[in-house]
Amino acid sequence: MNKPVFGELFLDRTDGRNAIHLFAAQPTPLEDKNLGRAFALIEFDQAEPFTEQIVQTIDETFSEALYRSSDFETEAAFERALHKVNNAVHDLINAHGEAWTYQCNALLGVIHDTSVYVSTSGKVDGYLVQGETISDIIQRSQTTEVQPLKLFSSIVAGKCPERGGLLFTTGNLLDYLSLEKLRRIVKDHTASEAVDYLNGVLSEQDTLANIAAFIIKFENVKAVAPSADHPELDRSDFTESGDSMSKLIEQEKATGDLLTPSIWPALKKRVQNTEQRRAVSDNYVRSQNPYVNALQLTGRFLLNLGKQFMVIVGNIAKWLGQMIQKLFRNRDTISATVGGSVSGAAGWWKRLSLAQKIFVSFLAATVLVFVISVFTNDRSNDKADLNEQYAATLQEVDNLLGETESKQLMKDESGARTSLAKASELLAGIPKDSEAYEVSGSQLQGRINQLDGAVNKVTIVTEPTVVGDFSTSVGSATIGTMALIGKNVFGFAQGSAGIWRLNIEKQEVTNVLVDAATTSGYRSIENDTAATSLAVIGNTDFVQFNPVLEKTSDVTVQLKDNDLVVTDMDVFGDRLYVLAAQQNRIVRLQKSGSSYTDSTSWLNDGVDVSNAVSFDIDGSIYVLLADGVLNKYDSGEKSDFEMDAFSPSLAGATRLIKNDPTDPFIVLNPTTQRIVVLEGDGSLRAQYSSPAFAQATDVVYDADANTVYVVAGNKVYSITI
Structure with missing residues (x-):
């Protein structure tokens, strides 16, 4: 089994100011099995007389707190150990002041199997190397300021792939080696080889800096007792050297700053297997293994036999060629021999x-x-x-x-x-x-x-909650659109002027209005006041529905163009907006008494909404297109707005709701049997999928209850979002 192996780089310079320290615990086999191996990397920009006392206190407190913890979960034990260390730091601050905390760059960590937990303070770099990528997992440029009374305040946690490697280092290492160079060193070497390589490279550099680093890789190792050649390394002594080149570090790290500080990058990224092809030598090399010799000799015998067989096949082919020439030596071509006819071929055969x-x-x-x-x-x-x-x-x-x-x-x-x-x-x-x-x-x-x-944040709703069934009252009619007024959902029929009321609390359906005189059916419904709804019947006929009086009344809407075909409409304030996709127009009208007049084209020239299926207004106008694109428009022009990419797309969606700037987008897509909920910025909040939604014709949204009501097959379903 592969286990994490630590390579420890400790580049010691005798002159300078900064001090470095490495600590790798030597747990018992049981401690290692239960909690893993603790390690620490500490650097001081400038050494003080009490520096070694500080690092010794941190080492001992961290190690003892971790391995004496009552928690058997590594992360919980690590958190408790950090708490103990922070308490010890508080005591050190009381003794030596807090100035040293701002000069201290430290990392405490523990690795258990492939799980890694680290906490940092100050400027320490950490990278995950995997294949052709090297990713910053500390994000030093985004860390918060040092908090002396809570030096270790956050944890970076994740799993390191066994084919990957980890590099934790003082920031000044990047003064001498690029990230790409470090990636190749870690990727192509074992932990100890990588350390030796770095020692060789850095020893040639004219540097006065102390550099410390851990290189951790997963290797197949056997447990061996410490020897004189391989002594246990507990703690490195302090030395002093010059300041690191922070500006160059920031330049090197700028291309690697991809993730938030609390998340591993590319923890489970798969490495594609590539077939290893090796050239096979034709020369026979005698092995000391008799079985190998026998196999080699057999292979050579079969190879020679194959060559002889090919010679024989060649001779047979040559003989066949000679026979064909002899057979047809008195004829120019086969076609001349057979005479170009069946009878000629038969005669030739007989001869x-x-x-x-x-x-x-x-x-x-x-x-x-x-x-x-x-x-x-x-x-x-x-x-x-x-x-x-x-x-x-x-x-x-x-x-x-x-x-x-x-x-x-x-x-x-x-x-x-x-x-x-x-x-x-x-x-x-x-x-x-x-x-x-x-x-x-x-x-x-x-x-x-x-x-x-x-x-894609999909919730499968096998049996959505039914809050009412219009089928008990509508007969053969089909509810096509709805309006939510108070605690009642009003269903408007397709193909007739019938209206029915569903009391959500009582789940009761009652007849409101049945008018067979109108057969066009309701096309779109919008609440024009708190107590009434405006409806369009057919293409251009508008009525206002009053649920208290339970009747409709004609409303004059002066569209000017009688050829407009209404795709959707919305009432915003005292204005009516009409979407006419076939004519590629959005028309705005001003309310005057009980009528809407002063029809003007709202869209500017060149704006295309010809394939729109629905729209809604919350101050801006949002238009849903047939291909699933959602666009935002302000002052007649398209505005910057980007919707999250997710699967499946909104292609085939039929209804969009966005009533208020604080409301989410609600999108009905019967094609994919889904209700899609987007945040106001276009990011995906949730998708609700149910076979029942395949027949859905409309949705309404109750912002107070944060509930969507869907009508499908005359049944009304509720979904709390």
Whole structure:
């Protein structure tokens, strides 16, 4: 089993001011099994007479508190140990003042199996090396100021892949080596080799700086007792040297600052397996193992036999060629011999001797078998090539899923969704009846399905809560749109002017208005006051619905253009906005009494909403397009707005709700059987999926109850978001 191996770089200079210190605990086997191995890296910008007392106190307090903890969980024990260290630091401040805390750069950590926990104060660098990447896991440039009374106040935790490596170092190491150089050193060497290499490189540098570092890699090691050649290293003495070049450090680290301080980067990123090809020598090298010798001799014998066989095949081919020339030596071509006709071919066949007929038959059969074998072999090769391509694609899918898991741990939600979408697309392109898919395709699809719920924030609602069923009253009518007024949901029919009331608290449905005179049906409903709703019937006829009087009344809306086809509408303040996608227009009207007049085109020239399906207003106008794009518009122009990428997209969505700047976006997408909830900035909050939503025609949102009501198949479902 691979275990973490520590390489300790301690570059000692006799002149200078800064002091460095390394500490690696030597736990008992039981302590190591239960809690792991503790380590510490401490640097002082300037040594003081009491510096060694400080580091000795920190070392002893940390180690004793960790291994004497009553907690058997490493992280809990580590937290308690840090608390003890902070208390000890408080006592040191009482004795020596707090000035030294601002000159102290320290890291305390513990590694248990592949789990790593570290806490830092001041300027200490930490990197995860994995494959071709090196990632900053400390984020020194983003750490908070030193708090003397709580020196170690935060923990970075995560899992290090066994194929990766960790580098914890004083900041001045980057004065002499780039991040890329450090990545190659850690990647290509064992922990001890990497330390030796760094010692060799740094010894050639004209530096007055003390440099200390831990290089941790997972290696297959056997437990051995300490010897004179390999003494236990408990604590390094202090020396002094010059200040580090902080400006150069910041320049080097600028390209690596990718993550927040509390998250590992790329913890579970998969490393793609590459086939190792080795050249095989033709020379025979005698081995001391008799079995190896026998195998080598057998191989050489078979190789020589194969060469002889090829010589024989060549001679047979040469003989066949001579026979063909002899057979047809008096004829210019085969076509001339057969006379270009069936009768000529028959005559030619009759003139052949029995031996010649046998030979020709054998030759024809041989050619036929050869052609069939070539064709079959080509098909087999094509199939093998395809399977190799599919296998490579499946490996890429596996790598992308590893990236998805890593980015998910790093809280990079957008990156995780992008990687997962790519993996899903690649896997969908591989035939399920292929050999490669049978090996790992189903397993990868299972991982995709499992990750999809977490990465795309999908909640499967198997049986959504039913708060009412219009079917008990509407007969053959279908509820197409709804309006929420108070604690009542009013359902408006498609294809008729029928209106029904659903009391949410009592879950009772009652008839409100049934008017067979109008057969166009309600197209869009919006609350125009706190107690009434404005509805459009057909394309251009508007009515106001009063639930108290339980009646509708005509409303004059002067659209000017009689050819407008209303896609959606919204009332904002004392203005009515009408979306007419077919005419690529948004029209604004001013309320005057009980009418809406002064129709003006709100969109500026060149703005395209011709494929819009719905819109809503919270001060800005948000337009949902048929392809799932959500755009924001202000003053007739498109504004900067970016929606999170997630899967599936909003393509096929039919309804958008955004009533207030503080409200989320609510999007109904029957195509994907989902209710999608977005934050006001366009980030994904949640997706609710249910087969019941496949027939959904409208949604309304109760902001006070934070509940969405969905009508589907005349049933009304509620979802608390």
